Amino acid sequence: MQPFKFIRAQDSHAAITAALTNNAKFIAGGTNMIDLMKLNIEKPTQVIDINGLKLDKIEIFSNGTIRIGALVKNSDLAYHPTIIKSYPVLSEALLSGASAQLRNMATVGGNLLQRTRCPYFYDTTYPCNKRAPGSGCSALNGYNRNNAVLGTSDKCIATHPSDMCVALAALGAVIHVQSDSGVREIPFNEFHLLPGETPQFETTLKHGELIIAVDIPAIAYGARSHYLKVRDRASYEFALSSAAVALDIKNGRILTARVALGGIGTKPWRSLAAEKVLMGAVNNEQSYRTAAEAALSGAKPYQHNAFKIELAKRTLVRALATVGGMS
Ligand SMILES: Cc1cc2nc3c(=O)[nH]c(=O)nc-3n(C[C@H](O)[C@H](O)[C@H](O)COP(=O)(O)OP(=O)(O)OC[C@H]3O[C@@H](n4cnc5c(N)ncnc54)[C@H](O)[C@@H]3O)c2cc1C
Ligand code: SF4
Numbered sequence: 001m002q003p004f005k006f007i008r009a010q011d012s013h014a015a016i017t018a019a020l021t022n023n024a025k026f027i028a029g030g031t032n033m034i035d036l037m038k039l040n041i042e043k044p045t046q047v048i049d050i051n052g053l054k055l056d057k058i059e060i061f062s063n064g065t066i067r068i069g070a071l072v073k074n075s076d077l078a079y080h081p082t083i084i085k086s087y088p089v090l091s092e093a094l095l096s097g098a099s100a101q102l103r104n105m106a107t108v109g110g111n112l113l114q115r116t117r118c119p120y121f122y123d124t125t126y127p128c129n130k131r132a133p134g135s136g137c138s139a140l141n142g143y144n145r146n147n148a149v150l151g152t153s154d155k156c157i158a159t160h161p162s163d164m165c166v167a168l169a170a171l172g173a174v175i176h177v178q179s180d181s182g183v184r185e186i187p188f189n190e191f192h193l194l195p196g197e198t199p200q201f202e203t204t205l206k207h208g209e210l211i212i213a214v215d216i217p218a219i220a221y222g223a224r225s226h227y228l229k230v231r232d233r234a235s236y237e238f239a240l241s242s243a244a245v246a247l248d249i250k251n252g253r254i255l256t257a258r259v260a261l262g263g264i265g266t267k268p269w270r271s272l273a274a275e276k277v278l279m280g281a282v283n284n285e286q287s288y289r290t291a292a293e294a295a296l297s298g299a300k301p302y303q304h305n306a307f308k309i310e311l312a313k314r315t316l317v318r319a320l321a322t323v324g325g326m327s
Pocket of ligand 2: 130
């Protein structure tokens with residue numbers, strides 16, 4: 001680990017001012033940052049502890065919007081009564097991630113920015129375009145069983161590892177960020193970037209911007225939602241594939257659907273194609289399978305991960321059947 005200056009910020013303004021220094025980084029729960037610093041992947045010269053900022057509230061507005069402060073712990077959000085009742089997909093996604101101890105430390109803001117779990121990214125003896133731009137991608141022709149099949153490029157095929165983000169993508173969340181020039185809102189689908197030619201850039205967050213909150217706009221049918229995660233072992237493991245779904249069903253027809261996939265995309269993968277198939281369809285296995293085919297239609301397999309395409313389809317069908325049943 002490199003030497004660094006440690007600052008405890010008392011308010012957003014102080015945190016943002018300190019963050020404008022070259023190579024400064026915020027730290028919240030530290031569950032990803034500390035590992036990255038120990039491995040010399042992140043080498044900040046200035047670390048700004050933001051835990052003193054008052055960003056740990058969950059507010060519910062009269063129009064039904066839920067505002068989640070960036071420092072709300074993953075476990076507090078998962079066990080919030082309104083989230084459990086109105087958006088089980090989010091609670092289930094959070095509780096499927098990491099371990100109880102990690103969830104007690106991890107924050108919403110940190111979860112949005114957690115780095116990939118591609119093994120070559122963490123092993124600094126291997127080339128990795130995300131960690132060392134221009135050095136090459138070891139996963140392309142290496143052991144890529146856990147890598148992505150959607151949104152990849154010939155520069156990077158790393159999956160986005162977050163469970164929470166898959167649920168937030170399905171729910172159409174909005175991220176609030178603050179800089180020295182004010183506050184701006186970023187729709188969830190515009191927050192994470194595809195790797196393209198520059199996999200080192202992962203989000204549209206600018207240097208020095210602080211995530212202050214995430215909004216979930218009201219979704220009347222949010223209670224009919226579910227997160228299904230498939231992984232190599234039952235707990236303490238990242239997704240091989242996952243699906244976050246919400247369905248509005250009346251008289252055997254799906255009026256509206258929300259669909260997002262995890263474990264298979266280079267970013268949390270909202271599938272508008274699957275949602276379009278489901279809108280107006282009968283809630284039966286054939287509709288769910290057609291939606292799954294649409295969701296994975298652009299998928300590109302690599303040497304060791306072709307199985308993920310069928311696995312992701314089956315994950316989505318099962319998640320939809322759990323929420324929508326079969327008519
Ligand atoms: C063993 C292990 C298993 C895990 N398993 C899973 C899993 O199954 N599913 C899953 O989804 N996750 C999993 N995780 C990841 C975990 O969810 C993340 O590490 C955690 O959410 C990060 O939150 P944090 O508050 O600790 O972030 P930190 O480590 O403090 O920060 C992470 C990044 O976010 C930045 N940051 C933090 N807060 C802000 C802010 N408000 N504004 C701007 N930048 C900010 C930091 O600068 C840093 O770059 C696992 C982690 C570990 C260590
Ligand atoms: S997939 Fe991305 S993170 Fe993994 S080795 Fe290639 S460039 Fe690095």
